[in-house]
Amino acid sequence: MVRIKHRYLLLNILYPDQKTANVRIAGRPGEQDVPYSVQFRQPSSDQLTPQILLRIIRDGVATLFGDYGSGKVSSSLQIKYFSPATSTAIIRISRDHYRLVWAALSFVTRLPKPLDQPCVIQVVRVSGTIKKAEEEAIRRARISIRRAQRAGKGKDVVVAAASGVQAVEGADEDDDFGMMDGIEDHDAPGEAEEDSDEAG
Amino acid sequence: MFYDLNVxxxxxxxxxPRTLAFLDELGYNVVALNHTISGKLPAQISCAIPDPLPYKDLPAKLEIRRRVTLTLTDSYQNARLAELARAYDVLAVRPVDERTLQLACGSLDCDIISLDLTQRFPFYFRYKMLTEAVRSGKRFELCYSQGLLGDSSARRNLISNATQLIRASRGRGLIISSEAKTAIGCRGPWDAINLAAIWGLGQERGFEAMSKEARNVVVTAQLKRTSYKGVIDVVYGGEKPAPVEKKEEQRAEGGKVKGKQPAAVNGQKRQAETIGPDGMDAGDKPISKREAKRRAKQARLSTGDGEKDVASESAVAEPGAASGQKRKAEAHGSDGVAAKRQAKEVRLDTTNEGKVAVSASAAIEPTSTNGPKQKAGSLESDVETTGRA
Structure with a gap:
């Protein structure tokens, strides 16, 4: 039997707008002092559930690609993992149509009605296995915590006190922030374990 | 390196500053701030964007360029485009109809041709016209932001025009930029590449449009402004290097020569070889006391001068070197090393009159211990210098 091949998109929800503060930073009346990278990567609201995210994607595909696109996408689209705390999600989509979903995600500028916040969704990794997407999510969370720590140095913004990540001076890791080989357009040999594990 | 050449x-x-910080967060490295001029040019052209920017919290790693976009209207006259180009880092033009597009592709000297893709053009883009522009180094710009933020007709026109542009240019000579007025209109570089892939530009081409082609624009524009006739640019003017650096270099070279000394070379060659390298391989490592004594003795024997005192090298060298050569040798340096060398030079002078003292000093291998190896070393260094020349 022929296995259906999927792609796993790791995506971040960023909040570039000043007014959308989902959390209040303790002991900070004015928001001006919070470094930008912390502002952009703030936690999502609790109201943002995987169901709402799925609805955003379906609606986006429907407006961009119409019934054809929705029909192609709907059978394989699935939210595998969503964490409001880090605003990170992993979604699964069949390999042939992941670009449709990706484009629909790029066209999102606003979360729908109950939240109604401006947001930007950035796909940071396209992977053939969920494991790789997971590892990338962890790596990126680490990097962003480190950045925030470095940016917040001197100010007493408690960013990651409980995260257990050490602040490394001048860490080189965040230099390779790109996705040079992040898009797996072709089949990799080690892709057999694709559906074996669930994230989160 | 990702470029967004239209903010x-x-x-x-x-x-x-928030937009710039967001672009930095998304992974862009170089951003061009865009100042749009439409209509008549002002009398006094100067860069409207201040340098440095008056914001305190700019991302440190983000490189910022200054770009001007001139809208080509019907009543456009060709004057003062060069003057405008000099004031900014990148010059873009925005044609509004087919005639001005033809003009921009052909004769105008600009870096970027930026079309407003949200409006509907009553003409097709022709391959010939576009390749003419691309061949002369101009790039076409796809701005995606209005498609994201605008209404559905703007989005439809953007997709239509972008597809047309990609089709007509065969995907060559395009750059992708945002033209985002707020941070919400920016997308990550790979998201924009995916959008272009949806519109018909291959992923590789899209990646080039984000990085290589955009870099091309920035670099050639810079070269046009700062270089001599767009060809030669002085990157490093040959100022005197720091003395520490030079010393290190010398030591490295000396070590290299020492490392590859062959076993034996004809002793007669020595004089010929000593002329060649002019002081390049003279290391500054002080010679041992024993070696100095040996050399002093040699010098004494060759000059025939019956000097008794061997303990002090300078004392030995000075009576021996009575000729004018000695003063030249002194000019090399007043430290102990130069004084030790004198003994050697004197011997050379007596065997071969008229040799320049500079070259003689070069022949002395302070690190080597015996005769044949010295010769081999100087031969080696001579070969090296000629090879380099």
């Missing part, structure tokens, strides 16, 4: 700039925009 609109206005003096009253309080959101700009």
């Amino acid at each position: 609109p700039w206005s003096a009253t925009d309080a959101q700009l």
Whole structure:
């Protein structure tokens, strides 16, 4: 039997707008002092559930690609993992149509009605296995915590006190922030374990 | 390296640092602030974007360029485009109809041709016209932001025009930029590449449009402004290097020569070889006391001068070197090393009159211990210098 091949998109929800503060930073009346990278990567609201995210994607595909696109996408689209705390999600989509979903995600500028916040969704990794997407999510969370720590140095913004990540001076890791080989357009040999594990 | 060569700039925009920080967060490395001029050029052309920017919290790693976009209207006259180009880092033009597009592709000397893709053009883009522009180094710009933020007709026109542009240019000579007035209109580089892939530009081409082609624009524009006839640019003017650096280099070279000394070379060659390298391989390592004594003795024997005192090298060298050569040798340096060398030079002078003292000093291998190896070393260094020349 022929296995259906999927792609796993790791995506971040960023909040570039000043007014959308989902959390209040303790002991900070004015928001001006919070470094930008912390502002952009703030936690999502609790109201943002995987169901709402799925609805955003379906609606986006429907407006961009119409019934054809929705029909192609709907059978394989699935939210595998969503964490409001880090605003990170992993979604699964069949390999042939992941670009449709990706484009629909790029066209999102606003979360729908109950939240109604401006947001930007950035796909940071396209992977053939969920494991790789997971590892990338962890790596990126680490990097962003480190950045925030470095940016917040001197100010007493408690960013990651409980995260257990050490602040490394001048860490080189965040230099390779790109996705040079992040898009797996072709089949990799080690892709057999694709559906074996669930994230989160 | 990802480039976003179109971030609109206005003096009253309080959101700009936030937009720049967001672009940095998304992974862009170089951003061009865009100042748009339409209609008549002012009498006194100067860069409207201040340098440095008056914001305190700019991302440190983000490189910022200054770009001007001139809208080509019907009543356009060709004057003063060069003057405008000099004031900014990148010059873009925005044609509004087919005639001005033809003009921009052909004769105008600009870096970027930026079309407003949200409006409907009553003509097709022709391959010939576009390749003419691309061949002369101009790039076409796809701005995606209005498609994201605008209404559905703007989005439809953007997709239509972008597809047309990609089709007509065969995907060559395109750059992708945002033209985002707020941070919400920016997308990550790979998201924009995916959008272009949906519109018909291959992923590789899209990646090039984000990085290589955009870099091309920035670099050639810079070269046009700063270089001599767009060809030669002085990157490093040959100022005197720091003395520490030079010393290290010398030591490295000396070590290299020492490392590859062959076993034996004809002793007669020595004089010929000593002329060649002019002081390049003279290391500064002080010779041992024993060696100095040996040399002093040699010098004494060859000159025939019956000097008794061997303990002090300079004392030995000075009576021996009575000729004018000695003063030249002294000019090399007043430290102990130069004094030790003198003994050697004197011997050379007596065997071969008229040799320049500079070259003689070069022949002395302070690190080597015996005769044949010295010769081999100097031969080696001579070969090296000629090879380099």
